[in-house]
Amino acid sequence: MKNKEQYQSIGKIIKENYRLYLAALVIVLVAELIGLKKLQIGSALIIIYPMLFAILISVLLGPDIFRFFKEKESKNASSLVLVAITPFMAKVGVLAGANLPKLVDVGPGLAFQELGHVGTIFLALPVAILLGIKKEAIGATSSTCRDKDYGLICHLYGANSPEARGALSIYIIGFLIGTIYIGFLASLVASMNIFHPLALAMASGVGSGVMMAAASSTLATIYPEYADQIVMLAGASDMLAAIVGIYFTLFISLPLTRKMYYWLEPRISPKHTRETKNMKVGS
Template identity: 40%
Template sequence: MRETPAFSPGTWALHGLVLIIVCIAEAIGVLRLPIGIAAIILLPMLYAFAMGIVLNPNITRATRRLLTPGVQKFAGGMITIAITPFVAKFGTTVGPQIQAIIDAGPALILQEIGNLGTIAIAFPVAVFLLRMGRETIGAVYSIDREPNLALIAEKYGLDSPEGAGVMGVYATGTLIGTFVFAIMPPLIHALGLFDVRALAMSCGVGSGSMLAACTGALVNVVPEQKDLILGLAGASNVLTYATGLYVGMFVALPLTEWLFRKARPELYNQG
């Protein structure tokens, strides 16, 4: 595939579409939809994400001539660059909240045990309900963000069944995870079961878009705790990147392989 220059007509069209989407999303603003004791908070990011999906060349034929495969590849590479200022902003919130982070230290570290929850919930569904093959290993051993994707790519290759599984969940998480993370915090907070600090830490799952949606919704619910929420969420996200890879490498992935070998030995041995 030919590389697309950063300032080709196709990329200028991409920048123009992105600017239009951002302007429309910001014009709509934050919407609150009351449902009983809670409210669903819709953020501009959600509208932008929805419009981006609609304009996807695989969905809307009208954009195929503008958003060629080369432009799409360029856009994918720009995600990391675009999210960098956002991550840096979270870094500046960690310092002022360092005491609160220290106080929550054990909880921040132990939250990585929650990564194993994907195995407990998703493995039975993948193996016994959906009858998936070795794709199960890549799909269920984590929430499949960038570090987890890299681990599968290194061990199996992305052209393997495990690679297909991790890429499927990665794409699904990118498309749907932002919506889920924007809706869940206000609903769970309304139940009164969890401290706002716990909800803030739960936002840091190693995904920039999910982190933004989750913290944005939570800050809208508890604006007076904005600095605390951003500080804990940012620290949680950093720790997830730092420790999540090792949990996946030494605990989650071997455990998933062992479970799959026990549940579907005939398919495991084919690999």
């Protein structure tokens, strides 16, 4: 009896979400019918595949543009993302299991390249400061700002802090632009022929399942002879990022970002005026 009160009945769940299920099926159908498109831009091969079309169509139909979906359905869809991504992760796991000896060989390399997550700081932080962004820059550039990182920053600084606002910005922008951009970036870097396909595969684990999927599917299309290994390594790298990522942000990248921010900000920020004023008064 208690159970019936606690949980909604199956019929009610379906009734609440049937429009969402049906529309999602139609969007997938349309996106798959459009199919995989390849664009040659200079030497870079840009791959646009069904997931990106699906994102664009569904954003257009969302509650803020064409309003086909209601606010409530949009919220439900967000929570379904974590459910719907699990079969893809299961596929990644199966590929890893089937290639286990290779994965063990490359394991130390995977652990080592995780340190590359500090790349967010060295490239993005100086530019953020040059653009006049203040403490928001600390939250924004200390990690790729996926769910767990944003949670961590909120926990440390409070949800209303500048640091958390910065992380939230990257979280929001990251989903739409980041997912589309990372596939493009993977094509572009692949076309330079500097990196081995498997090195690029490991780099695809940026800490977000959707982005990892975007980057690794692009690479797998460019290098079909390595397709399985690419998806397997990208998945393993992303899994490692998911396990150690939060500790990495907490103990390594966040302290490093703070140090660099307080050292760089007085030197290069166009908005840093306080200290020079004080000095004039002093002299």
